[in-house]
Amino acid sequence: MHSKDKDRHRWRKFKSGLVSFGTLAAAVLVIAPLGLVFFHLLVNGAGAVNWDFFTQLPKPVGAPGGGMVNAIVGSLELLALGSAVGIPIGVLGGVYLAEYGSARGNAMLRFIADVLNGVPSITWGVVVYGLVVLRFKGFSAYAGGLALGLIMIPLILRTTEEVILLVPNGYREASLALGIARWKTIVNVVMKTASKGIITGILLALARIGGETAPLLFTAFGNRFWNHDLSQPIAALPLQIFTYAISPYDDWHRQAWAGALVLVMGIFCINVLVRILTRDRAGTST
Amino acid sequence: MINLIMAAPDPIVLETDDRTPESALDSDEVRLTFEVHNLSIWYGDKRAIDSVTLNVPSNAVTSIIGPSGCGKSTFLRSLNRMHELVPGTRVDGSVLLLGENLYAPDVDPAIVRRRVGMVFQKSNPFPTMTIGENVTIGLKLNGVRDRKFLNERLEKSLRMAALWDEVKDDLHKAGTSLSGGQQQRLCIARALAVEPEVILMDEPCSALDPIATAKIEELIHELKKNYTIVIVTHNMQQAGRVSDYTAFFYLGRLIEFGPTSKIFSNPSDKQTEDYITGRFG
Amino acid sequence: MVTPKHILGNFDEALSSLRNNVLMMAGLAERTLDRAIRGLLQRDDNLCVTAIADDEEIDQLEKQIDKDGVDVLLRFQPVASDLRRVVAAMKLSPNVERIADQATNIARRARKLNKHAPLPEVDLIVPIQAHAMSMFKDSIDAFTREDVELGRAVVARDKDLDLMNKKAGRLLTDRMAEDPKQLRGYLNLIFISRCLERVGDHATNIAEDAVYAAAAEDIRHQTATVAT
Numbered sequence: 192m193h194s195k196d197k198d199r200h201r202w203r204k205f206k207s208g209l210v211s212f213g214t215l216a217a218a219v220l221v222i223a224p225l226g227l228v229f230f231h232l233l234v235n236g237a238g239a240v241n242w243d244f245f246t247q248l249p250k251p252v253g254a255p256g257g258g259m260v261n262a263i264v265g266s267l268e269l270l271a272l273g274s275a276v277g278i279p280i281g282v283l284g285g286v287y288l289a290e291y292g293s294a295r296g297n298a299m300l301r302f303i304a305d306v307l308n309g310v311p312s313i314t315w316g317v318v319v320y321g322l323v324v325l326r327f328k329g330f331s332a333y334a335g336g337l338a339l340g341l342i343m344i345p346l347i348l349r350t351t352e353e354v355i356l357l358v359p360n361g362y363r364e365a366s367l368a369l370g371i372a373r374w375k376t377i378v379n380v381v382m383k384t385a386s387k388g389i390i391t392g393i394l395l396a397l398a399r400i401g402g403e404t405a406p407l408l409f410t411a412f413g414n415r416f417w418n419h420d421l422s423q424p425i426a427a428l429p430l431q432i433f434t435y436a437i438s439p440y441d442d443w444h445r446q447a448w449a450g451a452l453v454l455v456m457g458i459f460c461i462n463v464l465v466r467i468l469t470r471d472r473a474g475t476s477t
Numbered sequence: 478m479i480n481l482i483m484a485a486p487d488p489i490v491l492e493t494d495d496r497t498p499e500s501a502l503d504s505d506e507v508r509l510t511f512e513v514h515n516l517s518i519w520y521g522d523k524r525a526i527d528s529v530t531l532n533v534p535s536n537a538v539t540s541i542i543g544p545s546g547c548g549k550s551t552f553l554r555s556l557n558r559m560h561e562l563v564p565g566t567r568v569d570g571s572v573l574l575l576g577e578n579l580y581a582p583d584v585d586p587a588i589v590r591r592r593v594g595m596v597f598q599k600s601n602p603f604p605t606m607t608i609g610e611n612v613t614i615g616l617k618l619n620g621v622r623d624r625k626f627l628n629e630r631l632e633k634s635l636r637m638a639a640l641w642d643e644v645k646d647d648l649h650k651a652g653t654s655l656s657g658g659q660q661q662r663l664c665i666a667r668a669l670a671v672e673p674e675v676i677l678m679d680e681p682c683s684a685l686d687p688i689a690t691a692k693i694e695e696l697i698h699e700l701k702k703n704y705t706i707v708i709v710t711h712n713m714q715q716a717g718r719v720s721d722y723t724a725f726f727y728l729g730r731l732i733e734f735g736p737t738s739k740i741f742s743n744p745s746d747k748q749t750e751d752y753i754t755g756r757f758g
Numbered sequence: 759m760v761t762p763k764h765i766l767g768n769f770d771e772a773l774s775s776l777r778n779n780v781l782m783m784a785g786l787a788e789r790t791l792d793r794a795i796r797g798l799l800q801r802d803d804n805l806c807v808t809a810i811a812d813d814e815e816i817d818q819l820e821k822q823i824d825k826d827g828v829d830v831l832l833r834f835q836p837v838a839s840d841l842r843r844v845v846a847a848m849k850l851s852p853n854v855e856r857i858a859d860q861a862t863n864i865a866r867r868a869r870k871l872n873k874h875a876p877l878p879e880v881d882l883i884v885p886i887q888a889h890a891m892s893m894f895k896d897s898i899d900a901f902t903r904e905d906v907e908l909g910r911a912v913v914a915r916d917k918d919l920d921l922m923n924k925k926a927g928r929l930l931t932d933r934m935a936e937d938p939k940q941l942r943g944y945l946n947l948i949f950i951s952r953c954l955e956r957v958g959d960h961a962t963n964i965a966e967d968a969v970y971a972a973a974a975e976d977i978r979h980q981t982a983t984v985a986t
Contacts, residue, residue, distance in 0.1 A: 237597035361601035365664065368559060369671055370591030379618055383605045518978045643788045714835055743974030753837045755769065 218400050232455055236448035244449055249415055249431075252440050259450055261417050265332070265426035266401065269411060271334020273400055273423070276392055277343025284344070285351025285389075301352075307345040313405035315341050320409035332418070332425035335411025339400040346396040354388025355381060391465050398461040400433050402454055404429035504648035508535040510675055510705040511556060516570035518551055520563060525551040527729040528570070533722075538706045540720035540737065542713060544757065548729040553677050553709045557593035558586040572635060575674070591619070594668035598680040600660035602652030602667070611663055615671040630670055635705075638666035639696050658689025659701040665696065676700065682715065694719050713753055717741050725749045769834045772845065774825045780847050780854075783819040784898040786812060787854045791894070791957065792859040795887045798868035798950065799880060801979055806865040806879035817857040823851040839971075850901065851966075853960040857894060860953040860960075867946040868954075877943050878935060882926045889919050890954040893961040901968035906975075907936070912965035913977065916958050923955035 243258045250257030284304075288297050319338040324330055358381050366376040382389065404427075407413070413434060414423035428450055435447035511533035520528040525548045530606055533539050533556075541549040554560035556572060558579060572579045604609045610617075612634050613627045621627060631648070635641040640662045644655070652733055661681060668676060678697075682690040697706055697719050707741050710716050716723055716737065723740040725733045725748075733740065733749045744750045764770050770861045797805035816822070827848040830836060836844055893912050900909035913956055934944045966978050 239744070287501055305478045361597060362600055362603060364559065364562065364595075364597060365601045365603070365667070366614075366618075367562065367587075368557065368590050368595035368597075369618075369620045369667065370589075371615060372587055375618045379614070384603070386605070713837065717837070742841060744838055750838050751762060754767060754840045755764050755834075757765065 195369050197212075200368070208437075209429060228455070232448065232452040235445070236450075236452035239449035240452055244446075244453070248417065249446070252438075252442070255442070257446070259426075259428065259431055259446065259453075261414065262426040262428045262450065263453070265414070265418070266412070266428040268332060268421070268425060269335045269339055269407070269427050270397060270401060272332060273339030273343055274393075274397065275474065276337055276340025277400075280340075281344045281347025281396070282351050282389060282393075282452035284348040284464065285392075286355060286377060286382065288352040289349065289355035290381070299351070304345040304348050308349070312342060312403050313408070316406035316409045319406070324410060329422070330410060330412035330424040332411055332421040332423070335407050335425060335427065336421075338406035338410045342400050342403065342406065343396040346390050346399060350392025350395065354385040357388065358384045383422055387468050391468050394461050394465050394468075398458045398465075400454045401458055401461070402429055404433050408433075483494055507537075509533065510535045510575060510674075511707075512571075512573040512576075513556075514571045514573070514696070516555065516572060517567070518548075518555055518560060519567040520551075520570075521565045524730055526555065529731045530728075531724060531734055533705060533707060536703075537721040538701050538708060538719050539722040539724065540716040541707065541709045541724045541726060542576055542711075542716050542753070543726035543732075544752065545711075546629045547726040549709045550679055551724045552726065553679055553707060554595075556675070556677055556707060557595055558580055559590070559595060561586060582627045591615075591671050592673055592678060594662050594671065594673035595677045595711070596661070596668055596681050598754075600657060600664050600684070602655070602660050602663050604651070604653050606652055607649050608644050608652050608655070608663060610651040612666050612670050615667060619671065634666040634670040637669050637700070638662045639692065639699070640666055656689070658685050658692055661685060661693060662696065665693075669700075673704070673708065675705045678706065680711060682708055683711060690715070713741075725752060729751070736747045762981070766834065769830075769836075770780055772826070772830045772834065773836075773840065776823065776830060776844065776847050779819055779823050780851060781808045781824065781898070781902065783823065783851060783854050786816050786819070787858040787861065788891075788895065788898075790858050791891060792866060794861040794865035795883075795891075797865055798871065798883065799866075801872045801876060802870055803869055806869045809865040810862045813858050816855055820851045820855040823847060842971045842974055846967040848900065849931070850964045850967040853915070853963045854898075857957050857960045860957050863953050864950050867950050871943055871946050873883040874943055877940060877947065879930060879944065879947055882929065883947065883954070885928060886919070886922050886951055886954045889922060890957040890961070892956050893919065894964075895967060897961040897964035900965050901971065904968070904972035906969050906973045909969040909972070910977065913962050913969075916962045919955055921960035923951050926951045953966075 225393050243256050244260075244324045245258060245263065246260055247256065247258035248261055249259060284300075288300055292300070315338045319334050319341070323334040323337060327334075362384060363376055365372065366380040371379075407430050411427055411430065413430040414426040416426075417455050418425045432447045432450040432454065435443040435450065438444070499710070502680055509532045510530075513529055513531045516526055516529045517524060527548075529552060541553060543549045551560050555568065556574075556579075560566055568580055574589070574592065575578065578584070602608075603614065605615060609631055612631050613621075616627060616630060632641060632645075635644065640659060643659060644650075644663075647654075649669065652660065653661060665676070665681075682693050685693065694715065697708070700706060701721075708716075720737045722735065723745075724731055725735045725746070733744055733746045735745075740749065741753060744753065790809045793805045793809040793812075793950055796802065797809060815983050828843050829843050834840075870882075893915055896908055897912045899905065901911060930944045930951070934941050937944075966976075969977050
């Protein structure tokens with residue numbers, strides 16, 4: 192072998208090694224923040240996560256103990272309200288995009304949904320503040336739920352559309368050829384086939400809004416006490432974390448860490464659920 | 478020019494015109510399921526079917542052959558208005574099903590499809606449903622609730638599709654757990670469950686191995702006692718084996734139609750001859 | 759009119775090889791028949807012996823055609839005109855073989871006749887053999903050229919041959935009564951005439967197969983042939 196060829200070979204090997212190292216480094220940089228966040232949350236928050244945290248109301252400054260039960264329940268209520276707005280509109284809109292509608296109208300709808308997906312979440316808070324809070328003269332759980340629901344709509348719409356388009360046309364044809372009406376075909380065959388994908392989309396949207404703080408600042412506002420009236424301001428975990436984190440008290444800082452840990456764990460659980468669902472889907476379809 | 482062609486055993490008079498092939502089996506001799514008259518179909522500006530006139534005899538198998546893109550699939554789908562699923566279709570002419578025009582303005586395509594069932598190229602049992610649910614879904618979604626009736630129809634349909642003995646203990650398993658040939662027979666059972674009068678088959682065996690194909694063909698032979706069957710196939714030997722009548726389509730036109738034995742031993746048209754003997758293009 | 763080639767080149771080759779074998783077999787049968795007749799008319803034993811020997815080759819060709827025909831059916835599943843050609847080839851080759859058999863029969867009888875003094879009645883055979891030979895040639899032509907009209911004509915000519923055979927038979931029987939010493943010779947001539955009549959029957963079968971191959975029409979056992 193000529194030495195020139197040998198040199199070239201060495202140079203090629205070097206380049207190849209360089210590129211694989213670069214990609215490895217990037218991969219590490221992607222994973223590292225996640226590990227850091229978890230580590231940091233565990234170190235700072237694990238101490239404050241206890242039974243009281245899930246059962247007690249917040250205590251005044253200086254009083255030891257206390258929890259965030261009102262914020263946890265409030266967050267769940269807000270998610271439920273948001274789902275009530277976001278899921279039906281998002282899913283039905285997705286079905287419309289995939290099954291009905293004209294090509295041109297659909298392209299426009301899709302574009303709008305994509306733009307809405309990119310709108311900063313605080314904007315939704317401001318919009319709902321202007322439309323609901325000012326008009327009805329008060330912050331409320333309804334307003335918070337509406338803001339979260341509005342964020343969910345474009346997310347669910349797009350994922351629903353995509354998974355429905357993935358349903359092979361053969362199933363629609365088979366159903367229609369049995370003399371089954373179009374809407375029954377869509378509900379009983381198409382949506383049923385795509386159900387796991389649709390649920391996955393919904394869960395991902397919930398995970399996304401579960402941690403939203405900004406849209407709640409001007410709408411749900413937060414509440415240090417129990418609130419069972421949805422037309423009144425309501426507590427939410429992200430809001431509580433925000434309030435506690437910017438306070439000057441060490442006690443509250445600890446509580447904020449604990450809240451953040453619980454929130455992240457919750458979102459983590461949803462993601463694991465999504466994983467299980469999607470893996471199952473892949474398993475049955477092949 | 479008009480040719481008179483005699484078909485054994487009872488003579489069926491067939492008229493062929495070289496310019497506009499109009500084939501009509503004499504209705505005095507044979508009961509007709511479909512009477513297609515001067516049917517043209519457009520997809521947008523493209524004319525997929527061009528002035529086809531054809532009579533489909535009852536309780537017989539009629540096969541449709543022709544090269545890809547000749548309109549045979551579109552023609553098949555026009556018999557239960559499935560081609561309308563493609564937006565922008567337009568139909569001219571008439572299709573009579575036992576004397577009733579399928580394209581009359583007050584006819585609901587869903588009702589047409591209940592009377593004219595269809596089996597597709599790719600077996601497509603609903604993946605979220607069990608074997609049993611796959612068969613009864615057509616009845617259930619058309620409003621049948623009676624359990625006993627559903628179970629009876631389930632067994633009857635599976636028996637007719639020659640699948641009952643193979644799946645009777647697995648009715649609660651997923652329809653997609655069956656083999657390819659069994660899935661296709663499940664699809665036939667599903668179509669039979671709504672008790673259609675006609676069964677259309679669009680290349681039902683093209684994805685199956687020879688054994689599974691033979692089972693479907695045997696099934697077709699059994700089914701024609703009770704049903705009229707129209708089958709599109711790329712496999713000329715299959716057309717020869719299963720069908721009583723054969724129609725040859727080319728470029729959207731019906732070139733020749735007649736008894737299968739006649740088409741495959743002595744076609745009247747040169748284009749038919751060239752196609753079936755493998756001299757095309 | 760040029761028939762376009764098959765997309766499968768092998769198919770064309772197999773069909774033409776089948777056809778060539780049929781033509782070769784027919785050519786050999788024709789030659790054998792011709793030799794046998796000449797052996798009789800020219801009292802040439804050598805011609806008779808070669809005629810008898812040629813039969814073996816014709817038998818082999820018949821088997822080859824059957825084998826090739828089955829092979830084509832198996833491999834290409836021919837339909838329409840292709841199917842008819844294969845079926846016709848397989849059906850007519852036994853007829854050609856039988857014609858060759860008749861030729862060897864004639865040659866054997868000619869050898870017996872050649873051992874005795876020549877009979878003037880041999881002349882009776884000349885028109886019969888000419889008629890039978892032309893029927894055979896035309897039937898093969900009808901098959902080769904897919905000539906329906908020629909095929910039909912051959913079938914129609916069989917009646918004349920039958921008549922000629924009957925007439926010759928009657929005449930020879932009369933001669934047997936008149937001249938019992940030559941009884942064996944006359945009997946052999948009667949048999950030769952019968953053989954030629956059989957050649958005509960086989961030629962008729964071949965012509966019928968030729969018509970079937972060309973026009974998918976079965977003209978066998980018809981009381982009257984109706985021209986279209």
